[in-house]
Each structure stands twice: as structure tokens, then as C-alpha cells.
Amino acid sequence: MPEIKPTPCARLPYALYRAEQVRALDRCAIERHGIPAAELMRRAGTAAFALLRERWPHARRIAVLAGSGNNGGDGYVVGAAALAAGCDVRLLQLGDHAQLSDASAAAAADFSARGGVPEPYRSLPVDVDVIVDGLLGTGLAREVAGRYAEAIDAVNAARAPVLALDIPSGLDADTGAILGTAVRAAATISFIGLKRGLFTARGPACCGAIRFDGLGVPPAIYATEVLSARRIDWQKERELIPRRPRDAHKGTAGHVLVVGGAPGTTGAVRLAGEAALRTGAGLVSIATHPAHAGLLNLTRPELMVQAVSDPDDLANAAARADVVAIGPGLGQDDWGRGLFDAALGLGRPLVVDADGLNLLARQPVRRDDWVLTPHPGEAARLLGCAVRDVEQDRFAAVEALQRRFGGVVVLKGAGTLIAGPGQRPVAVCSDGNPAMASGGMGDALTGIIAALAGQGLGLEQAASAGVCAHAAAADLAAAGADRGLLAGDVIAALPRLFVPKRIEFE
Template sequence: MLVKTLAESLPQRAYTATQVLENEAEISLSQQIALVALMERAGHACFRFMHENYPHVSKIFVLCGKGNNGGDGFVIARLAQEMGIHATVYLTTDKDSLVAESKAAFDLLLNTNATIIFQSELQLTTRFLQENDFDLVVDALFGIGFKGKLPPHYIDIIHAVNAYQATVISVDIPSGVDATTGYVATTAMIADVTVTLIVCKQGLFTGMAAQYVGQLYLADLEIGPQFQQAVDSSVEIQGQNNIPEKPQRHASSHKGDIGLLLSVGGNKGMPGAIRLSSESALRSGAALVAVCCHQENYSIVLNGRPELMLAPDDSDQLIKSQFYQKAKVLLCGPGLGKNTWSVALFNQVMASKKNCVIDADALHLLAKNFQYKDDWVLTPHPGEAAALLQCTVADIEKDRFKAVRNISQQYGGICILKGAGSLISDGKTVWINTSGNSGMATGGMGDVLSGIISALIMQSLTPVDAARLAVFIHGRSADIIATKQGKIGLLASDLFPEIQLLIN
């Protein structure tokens, strides 16, 4: 049974837990595969992955719940025992509580010499794990049907495994993670590898799930393609093979074709953000960039980058200037601040009918001064998203998919909800971005992204295509640098050379 890396399996759709739970049995039976046989396929796929990638394992510990996920664990344990790998199974329920298919898999396991421990017989501790010296732990406690908070005894089990120094493979999803949202209400299993089954679940790719999933693989159990044909989804995964086409520069192009970007921000004492955005736009193909910033920042913004131009910093003068009149795209927000000067400039941007990219402080001003535009791009992080939706950051993280759709629907245009597994939405479809890494958790990264988006819109990409491509290139640039130099110490400005290479 083939287990594919995401690089091999993209592009594809992603699904909610409900979509999979409601359709997997029907799709399976349409292919004349009984559910017991499907469980066998799942167990075989996970065991084969384990055996091929960890060939020296001699003792495994398999955590099983009462549902089908536990049944997959029973199959893995049986196959391991048959291959001479000793399996110890820890069952968190009594055997009479097992669902039908899982009970059948458990009965087959009883025919082997696997060690079976019931939770009623032993409280799982890190000490027990250390004393038995397991090479690998298989997490088959909860499947994709789990949501909400874990019961206290399961929290203790997961804490014990997370504190144990052994490779952890989660079957379908790390126990404790919501398969639809990626939210973790209490705690979850920290997996080194997750082998998800049939199709990708959308919650595996974004938000809190990033801390728990580890390396993600897909085993489609030979019904994944049929599932995707039969079941529609409004969530797509974007990677190298599923992104909009990059802009092309014609031999006869001149700077007037591409046009002028006007960047608005950089209040007193905050020159860095608008400089990063503006230089990022230049590196992404913007032909002309003018910066409207506080006059005290002029020398800092221009230092070392003479290609940038300066626009008037007074709102009344700005709207009369050639920069405002000729601008093809307006970028507003990086370092803008929230004082009277900021509000006056923000209002001038809101009065324009030009394409806009709204970021940072401008999003907070937008939250207090509602506007709706069909063609702008909004780029909130969770805190800014909470301001726009008048809720808490915790509310955003509980369902990032709902949040990104709601912002796009309420404010119009395209919304990018930044963070691990950034989401892009036009209010209907949500695209999950798969590039990027934790090294990007540093100041200025969002400013660089807003510059890339602006430049791509100038080069005739639609706002949604510009947003999607920019988010991917932004993350991919950071991935390339992290491969060479590591994640810690990555600076936003380090991305410029890689952005230019990727754009080309």
C-alpha cells in the first residue's frame, strides 16, 4: 500500500472530518471494499511505512482507543508481531466497547503473542515506557471524529508519551487535534510522523496543528481518487504544483506598463516596516515605488535604496500629488500607527478606487471604520483578524477556516489569514498554503508579504492569484534559506534575493 509524501500527492483538495466520516463507507463499498478490509488496508499502509522507514525497530508500543482508529492500531500491532517485532498494545477501553470492525481486528490480534494491557490494569507513565524501552510509539487513540476537550485520563496518557524519547507515528491524525480546524483544546500527541488516510483533512495544515503533526504523509488506501471525484470541497491545498502562474516580462515592457506603487505607512519612529514592504515590492517586480511616510523617516527609508521615491507625508498634499494620481496600486498599513496623521492618510486610501493591499495598523483602523471593497487584499495575523471580526484571538484560532471566510465576506475582496499554514480566501474557496516555516516568526515578515502582493497585482495578476502566489513565494523563500542556514535568526530582509529568484 503506497504512502506518499505531500510533495508527491499535491495538488488536491482537503476535507472536513464530517465529509470524510459521512462518505468513506459509501465510497469504500462502491469500490466493493468492506469496512473491515479498509481497516486492513489502513493498518498495512501504516505498518509498511513504519517498517520501511524504521527498519531496526524491535519493540513498539501501540495506543488504541475503541473506534476505528484503534482498529487500525490493532492491525499494525498484529503485523508487527508477525514480522518478529514485539508489540505491546495499551487499550483505553474494555474489549466489549470496541466498534464492530475494530472488534474483528482485535480478535485477530489475540491470535498473536502481542502483549495487551488494559487501562484498568495499568496507569500509563513515562517511567513504565522507559522501563520497557520501546523503540517506537503508534498513536491510534482518537481518529478524525474527535473534537473538544480530552478527558483527564487521556491527558495523562498523552503527557506520558510526549515526555518519552521515542519516535511517535500517529494514525490519520495526532490524538487531540481537531481534524476540521486544527485546534487543540487541551493537549495533543506530538507526532514525528502522521500518516493520514484516504484524503487530507484540512485541520492538519494550519494553526495549532503545526506543533503536533510532524512530517505528513498520505495513504489513500486506493480509494482516495474516487473519494475526491465523488465529494466536493471548497478547501484546496496549494504547493509547488498548485499555484497561479508567475508574471511574464515581455521584451518590449517598460516601467510605464508595470506602473507605480504608492506605499503608505512609516509613522514617526517606525520606518522599518514601510521600507521592507516597499523594497519587497521592487524585488517582486514593481517598476516604480513611492513611499508616503513621516518626514522624520525620509533619510532612513531611502538609505541604501535610491530606487525608492518619496511622496508628500501630508494627506491633503498627497491626494494632489502625481504619486497618488498615477499609482496603480496602494499599499497601506506597515508602520502606519493609529494617531491623527495615520487616520488622515488611511481615509485618503479608503477614498480611492484603486487596487489596495491593507496590512498591519490599517487593519485596526479598518476595524473601527468599516469599509467594503470587492478588489482589495486584507492581510491580517490572528490579532488583526480578531479586531476585524470583533472577537478574541482564541476565537480565531478555534476555526481559522471560518474566520478567513468571514472576513472576506464581511469586508469584501481577498483575505489572507497569516500564521502557520496561512489561509487565503475569496469568501467561498479557501486555499491552504504549505510553504514556510517557524523561522518566519520574526518582525517584518508580514511587511515583506504585503510588498510581494502589491507588485504581483501591478503585473496584471488578479487579487486572488496575486495573494495566493505571494504567500507561496514568501514561504518558499524562507524554506530555501532555512535549508541553507537554519530557521533561528532568519530576518525578513534575508528573503529579498530568494524572492527575486523565485519570481523569475
Template sequence: MSHFLSDSQIQNNLYDVDTVRKIDQAAITELNNESIKLMKRAGVAAFEELIQAFGQPRLISVFCGAGNNAGDGYILAARAAEKLIPVQVIELGDSKKFSTETSQARQFAEQNNVNFTNLDKSLDIKQGVIVDCLLGIGYQGALRPSYDQAIDLINHAGLPVLSMDIPSGLNANTGSVEDNAVKADLTITFIGAKQGLFTGKGTALCGEIIYHSLDISEPLFSKFKPSAQLMDVSRLLELMPQLQGDEYKNQRGHCMVVGGDHGYGGAVTMAAESSLRVGSGLTSVATQPEHVSSAIARCPEVMAFGVISGQQLEPWLKKPSVLVVGPGLGRSAWSEQLLQKAVASELPMVLDADALNILAQGRVIKKITKPQWVLTPHVGEAARLLGVSAQEIQKDRFSAAQKIHAKYNAVVVLKGPGTLVVGPDQLTKICPYGNPGMATAGMGDLLSGIIGGLIAQGLSLQAAAELGVCLHSCAADMLVDDAGYRGIAATDLLPYLHQLLNQESL
């Protein structure tokens, strides 16, 4: 479900690790180089969030590594002991390698009579709350066996888990996991929110995300450029054109969906219906003749016509203002002909599904002369567009989206948990909405139609992609709130799309 940041200072800005370190150092300079002050603020803030989220536990078990992340954990443990809450620290780090601040933090815990223990195979935690302070934002590469063992113990304890700054094992820059990672119920992130928390594995591992600035002055943040930004559906809805009262349908654009090879007629129909639901004045479908009657029966507001070749499609391309090409398109000669004619029209296009696979082959479209495209690949299609493996895409989704944008000079929507949008301004936008129930057939067709319908109404490609992604995922969240995750069908989202577009505030 959605992630929420509790501090307005962040303003949805996200940062890579290098920038967070620079902000951290600048903040320490403002504190006369007393970095222990930030560590104390982090530990106390996390303790307060723990109590608010889980109540007063019978036991707090804090897993500490060797970095400053461990120092935050020692402060939390000391705070818990001050409040007479039973607490133990399971230590994996070598104290000889501690920073001065982490050593000070451990001394605070020791002065408050915190119980320290080493990781042992016989360790069995059966009650309370677990706090993960094993690895911080600097982690990368393979896990040491003891850390792998500790992560397994945390994940299999069946207890609530709070991660400090980032779940151990998660890459703060990419949202990927090399070996193993803690699955948290709550992640408290400090200084600057890390971009890797919000995409890829981050969405599955972080649980609820709460941000704390640690009382760093807001002007300090303005000195540092974010690497990514969370999208806000309420703000994006402000981009929708105002209805003046004297419009007619042609003024609200015409979105044409091209696709639906033999046996795939449902895809174009879903895309067309979602285009209508977001307000496109006219929506049409160009498909195999066998699908025309079913398209009209499903959605009589759609204009549907059959085409058996690219030549038959050509005269129809004079009518629409935007094309959605790819839902159910297939990879036949018919598919390639339709895509060729669509590209030749030089109309704005949303390319999805097999249109992306044909594009990746490089035979049909050899040269991109006047791109006005939104590309909406999932991980497999992204891999084909770049000629790499799906694993390589997932290893760094940010880099992959940027590379596709550079290669095709298009707005890119890299779908998946924490969908990314990259456009001309180069700042990666992340969708903070969505849920696991969306992993079902037809969701991509719905999204492509939504984006096409928004472009038809005059939104820029970038704005349509951003708003379309957020509407799509928010509608899915609303559906899940009403009906649960399991058994969702893509078209179940359509009534919620209508609600979203007509809500005065979210």
C-alpha cells in the first residue's frame, strides 16, 4: 500500500547515498561538529515511533552491527532502559572498528544497564519488538555469514520489526537486494529519504516508512539536489483541464487504441474503456475484425473498426489526436504493419506490450525521427529494450529507466513495485501508491489507456504519464481497501478511477 512521510520538510524529495552523506555532514557542521547529537536524536525519535506503533513491549531486542546505524540502536536501547522497558542488544560488530560516536552511544547504553549479548545459534526471541540496526546505507555486496544468520533470525521470529534508516540488506540507491534482507513492519529513515526505499524490493521490505529530519534546518536541504521525487496524486490532479461548460466531445481529444491480434481482443477493449473513464472525448479501437462486435458490446461508447493490414489502418489515422499502440498487438506481420503506420503518422503515442517488443527488435522502426512517445515497459520488456537480462534491470531500476529514456528519447514508465517515470526533466519520479493485488492480467492495458486518455485532453506526455500512473495505483489501493487483495481483475479499477477524478480532495 501507500508509504507516507511524516515530515513536511522532505517535500517528497528523495536522495541517493552520496547526497545523504553530504547533507549529514552539512548538518554536523551546523552542530559544531558534534555528530553525537544527531545520533541521539535518531535513537530517541525511533524509540518514540516504536512505542507509538507497537505500544510498550515486554522486550526490545536490538540487533547492532558496527556502523553508525548501530550507534542509533544503542541510543534507542539506552532510552528504553531509562523507561524501565526490558531491552537487550545483540552485537555483531567489532567494537574496535566503531566510530567515536558509536562508541559513545554504546557507553550510554552500558551506563543504563542494557544487557549485551553476542549472536548465538541458541538465541531464541519469542516476545516483544525487534529493532534492526545491522547495516546502514553504506552496505553493498555479499553479506557476512553472521549477518545473514541474524537477518534470518529476525525474519523468522514472527515479531514486529522496526528498521533504523533502512532494512539491513537493502540497497539504499537501487532498491535491490544482493543476498538477504530484513523484512520490516516499520522503517524510520533520517536526514534525507533514500530513493531505494520506494521501488523494487524496497516496497516489500520497508513496511510503513516514516521520515524524520532530526530537526535539521529546512534551508540546508535547499542546497542539495534530490535524485528522485515521490509523486503526489492530489497535486497532479490539478493539471487536469477545467471543464468550461460549453465544450463538445471533439475538444476533449480522440484517443485511438491499436492492437488486438487474433485471440487478444480483450486488451484493446480494456485500454479503450480506461481512456474513456479518464475523460477522453472520443475513443476508438483499430483491431482484427473478429473483435469489433465484442468491443462494442463491452463498451458501446467506443468506436471500433476492423483492419486486416497497415494499409487499411492508414486512413483512420487522420482522426485521432493520440495513439495507444500495443495492447494485444502480438508480433505477427499484421502487428508490424500497424506499428509502422502508427509511427509514420507522427502522432503522440503510448507504446506498450508487444509494440515495445517489436521496437526492441530494431527491424520495423530503424530510426526514431520525431519521437513523441511514452514507453510503458515492465521489467521483461525493459530488458529487451536495452538488450540485457531482467535481473540486470531489477538490480538498478533507476539506471535502467534513465537508459531507456536516453536511448529512445521518450518518456519512460518502468512498471513494477514503485513504478518509475523518467522524462525530459531527468528527475526520476516514483509512484508511492499501489499494492500486490495489481499483479494480474490487463493492468498494463488499463494503464496505457489511462495515459492515452489524458494526453488526448491536452496534458503533456510527462504529466499524463505521472498522473496516469498515480491514478491507476490509487484506484487499486481504493479497491483493495474495499475488497481485499485477492481475486482482483483489472476492470475492477474502473469505477474507482471515476471516483478519483471527481473527488475534490484526497
């Protein structure tokens, strides 16, 4: 077989799979295309060690934790490559290594032939530069316990950075939930197919930087599996948004109406309205409580503010609107409930957030022309379950919400999910950062999605592009910080996302 050099891919694929699907892809490469399992393991370990050297070029003391599955076999290959590079390697075994697969046994024999000395795991050495996690792979189906749990806790307590092989041990590859305890890696290298759990729930926190290597398998194998989910990011979504023509004017750029802002919550509608403007809406109107309507646009005069004391007044406010965003600061008293009921009858596409979702949970309605944007707590109320149930399987939750309420559902959180009607797989946004954990971010997202829908994007496209624009603007504004980011900072960064490529005239 010709030599195949693993080539870790910095640009991640967009196709995401369940763990069982990746195992099927692996079998297809072995059985239909004649690539021995030991060769795939060699390529995986070689790619992993190349990434280790790239990220930590001065590391010389390497600890490899190897379980008894193929993930441990990859660890043996990494250990052998590290020995060949002159590193000091401690390879610590967990599980029954007398029952290794043929490929893993061959990798273990090669490690020993190079002078490596495997040893049973008793404790983690403290004098190491990098820890390689090869304990548990994608087949984990129950909570981690016993010595494996002890080892994972020791890894997380260590000062050395961690490189996870294929997936951090203890992380559910399908859902991103933690099964008891999980390794918190600085970097994860995933093989053959990206697992969808890497990108949502606890996946981003556990994986660190994600790298992918296809191990040189034939592209034809991917035709044997239908992707389970799809990764989206601003780089791709931006290409789907048409460039604005040179003769555009405010009347062709969409009119968004934002409804909400009970007394004491004026900031929510202000943030949503300003986000809509910064995303390119030509006109933004605010329908809000009379108690403060006259004050709202003192600091943002571009917003057109109308006092709405009675639900019947909403029809006039919405007469020229292309899309209505309802919920930010709406409240759940008679005023808020009346406006919500009135908005349902306006005959306009809706973007529903915050108290709009809480009111919907009380009186469920299904319709096709809306985008719902719950965070996990709101999603739990809509589904009548606990928040932990939503977070244990975010994919199942967003799909259940879409089936129950129709339209497009955006389940916010680390790795925001978007589910729309039809057969398209759930989308997972891979942009964003932990500095977004502050108040007002959801209000900004509501305005962004509404603005894109008002400019002519379909609701599912507006939701996907809006989620990615929101996250990408946050990445720009945070500039690497992991806290201290305000929703206003994100809103201010939005126009920078829409700078068109320069056109040279001859």
C-alpha cells in the first residue's frame, strides 16, 4: 500500500455524524477499500503526534493514557512516534490490555519494540509537558466510573495541556453531554468524520481547539452515510447573503417591528432594535409601553418608537412592517399577553424570544411562519421537561420543539442549534465564545434574525445566518477575551461582517 501522510485539516468539514456512522465509515474503508485497520490506526497516531509537535513544539515529556479499545491503540502509535522523536514517554494503561484488537495489539508491540515500557495506571506523573488522552473513544454509552473516572479527574487536575484522540474521554460523541466526568482538553483531533457532539452542549468546553484528519480514506466512503447534522459558520453563511445593490435605499432594505419593553425592561427592545439596524434593516420601529416610549430613542434616534397601550393599536404599528420580532422585555402580565396574542394575528412572519416564548409555553400554538429562539430554560418550559433533559440531548430537544411548534427553532447555547421544516439535518454553529455569557445577547440575536428576514432571506436562512453573524461579531468584539463582552459591543461589530469584497474596475 502506498505511503499516505496524514494531513490534519485546519479548515473543518461541514458534515457531522453520529459515532455509529463514523464507525460504519471506518468499516467501509477497511472492508470495501482494503485499508487495513492497523494502517488507519498508524495514520491516526501519526497525525495526532504531528499536531502535538505543532502546538507544543518544545514538549519533551509526554504522558499517554491508553485504554483497551482502539482509542488506546491510537495512543500507542502516538507513544511510538514520540519515542522516535527522542521524547521521554510514560504510557499508562487502563483496562484489560490482554484483550486488545489486532490493530491495537500491533501498535502496542511496535511501541515496545521501540523501547517503550507500558505500565499500569496508578497515578499521573506530575513532571510532564503534554498529556495524551487515549482512554475512551466514541463507543462510550454509560457514565464513566472506577479507575477511568479517577484517571480523568487526575488529568483535569494536572497543569499540563491535554491532547484528546478523536474525542475527549467521557464526552458523548452524539450529544455533547458529559457521561459522569470528561477530559477537558486543550486540543482534540478527530478522525475520518467529525462527531456532532464535539460542537454543542459541553463539547466545546471539553474539546478545546478541534482539528480534523480524514486519514486518507477514499472520498467515496462518505456517500454511504447521510450526515446526521451540519456545521455552519459565518464564513460559509456570508456567501449565501446577496450583496446589496448600489441603488439600495431604506425602502428596499426591510422594515422590522420590535414589540416589547414592559416598564423596567426598555433595554431589551432597544438592543433588539439597534441590532436590526446594524444588520442592515432599512427601518426599525419599536412598539413599547407608554410609560417610557418617549424616552427610548433619545440615545438612538434612528429607532421609530410608538407607544402601544392596547393590543388593538399593534395593527397600526405593524402596517408597514415586513417582519415582527416579539418578546424582548415583553413581560407576562395582561399588557404583554395582549400584545403577544395580537402579534399572532398580524399576518407577518415572527421572530419570538424571551417572554414571547414563555407565553407560548402557556398556550401552545403551531405555525410555519416564525422563528423561535429559546435558551435551554425556555426550551424546557416549551417541552414541559427539566433543563437538564434539554442539555442531555440538545439535538433531540430542538427537533422536538420544531415538530411541536413548527417553523424554525433556534436552541441557543454553546453550539447553537437550528432546526427547520423538511428533511435538512440540524445545523450547529461553531462560531462564538464564552464571553457571550452576558445579558442582552439574546435580544441582539432576535434583532439580527428579524433584520435578515426583513431583507428577503427565508426564515431558515435568516436564522442560520443570523446565529452565525451574532457569534462572529462576538468573536470580533471579544478579540480573544473570555469575559467582559456586552451585547452593545457585539451590535457595534456587526457592520464589519458585511464589508463586501473589493471589486477592481479595469
